[in-house]
Amino acid sequence: MSRFGRSGPPPIRDTYSLLVLNITFRTTADDLFPLFDRYGEVVDIYIPRDRRTGDSRGFAFVRYKFEDEAQKAVDRLDGRVVDGREIMVQFAKYGPNAERISKGRILETVPRSRGRSRSRSPRRGHRDDYRDRDYRKRSRSQSRDRNERDRYRENDYRRRSKSRSYSPDDYRRRGRDSVSPAHRSPSHRRSRSYSPDDYRRRGKHSQSPVRKSPSMSPVRKSPSVSPAKRRPSVSPVKRNPSVSPARRSPSHSPRRTPPSHEASPVKRYDESRPSHSPST
């Protein structure tokens, strides 16, 4: 639901949707708006979210009012590093230009370059490689399997339910008063859709939320342990063959498949006698 005033979402047939991919999961429409608005008139920004977690799926839809502006945004913002991630901006297959869009590119826009439209952008060459593959056929997320979410369900998951407890006006009040971009909480996600008007009414002076989370600095990593401190996996006193690993964890070894003749200490037997007699 696009809270575009009270008129609802703008007609897609009159807007040009851009698909923004590879954005961070924490990137919101507020971060994308000042980026896309500078290249044209952004009508609406929509970021699909997970219906369970409510988090961004990693891509967004930016609608422009004009095609040339959208095209310019694609050429300018495509490949741009946002929040540390290189985003991919391309025309969405959904919309008025869907019939002219092929893998995010307009076919009729380059009639003279139609024969060589393949290599018009040198900076997006390596990406087209894996995109032409069948990666798109597989599931969106392999890590988050549908079976796993059954155990999570909405039981002890994030209290996303209370997201609907607050009124949009209530968020808006404290949104421009004491809200901080660093305090981004799931509950602060006001709506699934975004309207540029909301961004303007909150004041564009807040367009400097460069520092979202101080602890999210990529250079915050520091070695806490030394490799020299690592001790051997087993103690020297436990190396006794009498204490087999099977004793410690009888059922911990999934691939425990004794052939029934290999468990014997035949090793010393091999050392006891020469592997092969050089003498006649």
Next chain:
DNA sequence: GTTGAGCGTT
């Protein structure tokens, strides 16, 4: 606190 291909709405 996490993940990373992919086309959208209470």
